[in-house]
Amino acid sequence: MTNFSELNISESTLRSIKRMGFEEATPIQEGTVTFAMAGRDVLGQAQTGTGKTAAFGIPLIEKIDPKNPNIQALVIAPTRELAIQVSEELYKLGYDKRVKLLSVYGGQEIGRQIRALKNKPQIIVGTPGRIQDHINRRTLRLDEVQTLVLDEADEMLNMGFIDDINAILENVPSDRQTLLFSATMPPAIRKIAETFMKDPEIVKIKAKELTMENIEQFFVKATEREKFDALSRLLDSQKPELAIIFGRTKRRVDELSQALGLRGFLAEGIHGDLSQAKRISVLRQFKEGKIDILIATDVAARGLDISGVTHVYNFDIPQDPESYVHRIGRTGRAGKSGVAVTFVTPREMGYLRIVEETTKKRMTPLRPPSSEEALVGLQEDAMQSLVELVQNNDLGTYRELAAKLLENNDALDLVAAALKSITKEPDATPVSLSEERPLPMRRDRSQGGGGRGRGGNDRNRGGGNRGGGDRRGGDRRREGGGGGSRSGSGSRDGGRREGGARREGSRDRRPRPRRED
Numbered sequence: 001m002t003n004f005s006e007l008n009i010s011e012s013t014l015r016s017i018k019r020m021g022f023e024e025a026t027p028i029q030e031g032t033v034t035f036a037m038a039g040r041d042v043l044g045q046a047q048t049g050t051g052k053t054a055a056f057g058i059p060l061i062e063k064i065d066p067k068n069p070n071i072q073a074l075v076i077a078p079t080r081e082l083a084i085q086v087s088e089e090l091y092k093l094g095y096d097k098r099v100k101l102l103s104v105y106g107g108q109e110i111g112r113q114i115r116a117l118k119n120k121p122q123i124i125v126g127t128p129g130r131i132q133d134h135i136n137r138r139t140l141r142l143d144e145v146q147t148l149v150l151d152e153a154d155e156m157l158n159m160g161f162i163d164d165i166n167a168i169l170e171n172v173p174s175d176r177q178t179l180l181f182s183a184t185m186p187p188a189i190r191k192i193a194e195t196f197m198k199d200p201e202i203v204k205i206k207a208k209e210l211t212m213e214n215i216e217q218f219f220v221k222a223t224e225r226e227k228f229d230a231l232s233r234l235l236d237s238q239k240p241e242l243a244i245i246f247g248r249t250k251r252r253v254d255e256l257s258q259a260l261g262l263r264g265f266l267a268e269g270i271h272g273d274l275s276q277a278k279r280i281s282v283l284r285q286f287k288e289g290k291i292d293i294l295i296a297t298d299v300a301a302r303g304l305d306i307s308g309v310t311h312v313y314n315f316d317i318p319q320d321p322e323s324y325v326h327r328i329g330r331t332g333r334a335g336k337s338g339v340a341v342t343f344v345t346p347r348e349m350g351y352l353r354i355v356e357e358t359t360k361k362r363m364t365p366l367r368p369p370s371s372e373e374a375l376v377g378l379q380e381d382a383m384q385s386l387v388e389l390v391q392n393n394d395l396g397t398y399r400e401l402a403a404k405l406l407e408n409n410d411a412l413d414l415v416a417a418a419l420k421s422i423t424k425e426p427d428a429t430p431v432s433l434s435e436e437r438p439l440p441m442r443r444d445r446s447q448g449g450g451g452r453g454r455g456g457n458d459r460n461r462g463g464g465n466r467g468g469g470d471r472r473g474g475d476r477r478r479e480g481g482g483g484g485s486r487s488g489s490g491s492r493d494g495g496r497r498e499g500g501a502r503r504e505g506s507r508d509r510r511p512r513p514r515r516e517d
């Protein structure tokens with residue numbers, strides 16, 4: 001690792017970096033900063049959680065002329081949450097230079113954004129739909145933009161944002177510098193690079209595996225019906241500090257959060273049908289540890305940096321390996337360790353193997369504890385805490401109470417009763433989840449081309465309405481934003497697609513909505 005001071009970075013930015021607590025530059029930062037500060041376009045790939053934001057953020061901040069009141073840099077991100085997070089990181093990086101910055105995304109009142117735009121921000125971070133909306137309203141002028149960043153460009157492509165991005169770029173000078181980043185580089189990214197970039201320098205951090213080594217990866221083979229009990233026993237035994245559970249559809253997320261709530265877990269769901277305010281508040285509670293389990297569709301999988309996520313559970317195996325990489329990458333960030341557990345039904349095993357081929361890493365089979373084993377584990381915890389209390393030696397008046405109890409009771413019975421009362425016995429409250437249809441049988445990635453085989457027939461095969469799920473999650477392009485446009489924000493985009501729709505309720509055969517939705 002290299003010290004930031006060796007990278008020709010100005011004093012003010014170095015001060016900001018230091019304040020952020022970064023000591024040494026990560027490899028992607030070293031490579032990107034060097035090439036980007038020399039004016040080159042950069043296509044950057046490095047594993048999840050390795051600091052790609054600052055990798056583009058530092059050269060971007062360095063290039064801003066604080067005396068120039070125009071918008072000099074534009075950062076486009078696929079989801080609202082990510083736009084907010086990236087703008088926070090840029091704000092910190094640009095703090096000492098007094099750089100002015102604004103984030104614009106769907107679901108937030110557009111009038112407020114228009115007023116804020118009049119304050120002459122120098123950097124805009126936003127989601128594609130809302131940026132375009134501002135361009136159409138002539139409230140955003142991009143003709144002085146010198147740096148363009150596409151964070152998670154392949155995801156934006158998957159979400160169907162290509163037209164929006166093309167339209168945005170028509171308003172950005174062609175002699176700009178373009179920086180493009182992701183942890184995965186599926187084939188489609190090459191097309192984006194050719195379309196949007198000039199002779200890009202590819203900064204690819206070589207790693208044996210696509211996923212981080214410090215994430216332990218397991219899989220649990222279980223039928224659809226067994227999955228929930230297996231999950232709740234695993235949560236009891238693994239006791240994650242903060243966990244993210246990914247589900248395939250919005251319905252799934254809602255049902256899982258209710259079911260986990262019934263079993264006494266502090267869990268909340270997040271997906272694109274929730275209002276923006278709700279999404280932000282759930283994320284905040286999770287970051288503050290007020291809830292310890294976040295259940296999400298892929299909306300949270302891209303780029304979100306929440307420190308302290310110890311476990312990621314894929315309650316439903318993702319359809320494509322790239323999603324897997326981004327999902328599990330929410331743990332094991334910035335050098336920390338993490339655990340990822342993927343549930344897979346017997347007929348989905350082919351998907352598991354495809355994921356393993358892509359990541360070049362085998363997952364270890366894991367058998368969740370039986371309910372008896374789970375009970376034993378929890379009883380051991382109870383014993384441990386009793387022993388610790390004894391060792392702490394501050395039982396005060398409790399000793400007198402104990403002496404009184406011992407006058408009329410058997411000592412063994414008393415200790416057993418104390419243990420029983422503090423053991424958190426596994427909660428077997430019955431819950432009902434609608435069954436998700438397993439992914440179609442598939443043993444190879446023959447769809448090629450688009451990297452994730454968008455809209456492939458097998459994705460829709462066997463469609464039909466099951467348990468009402470399609471009514472809620474049927475439109476894969478709308479995930480992430482429906483709430484925004486319907487909540488009367490006055491925006492045509494309403495953030496309609498921001499948030500990772502494509503895999504949610506994708507069994508609907510309805511044609512995709514046009515972009516005015």
Ligand SMILES: Nc1ncnc2c1ncn2[C@@H]1O[C@H](COP(=O)(O)OP(=O)(O)OP(=O)(O)O)[C@@H](O)[C@H]1O
Nearest residue numbers: 022024025026048049050051052053183303305334
């Ligand atoms: N040089 C550094 N030293 C220490 N911590 C760092 C450094 N650079 C970044 N970080 C921290 O590491 C975490 C992950 O960074 P970031 O979100 O930029 O990762 P990423 O590579 O973009 O991941 P993803 O692929 O998931 O988007 C952040 O909390 C960030 O503040």
Ligand SMILES: [Mg+2]
Nearest residue numbers: 052053151303
């Ligand atoms: Mg990132």
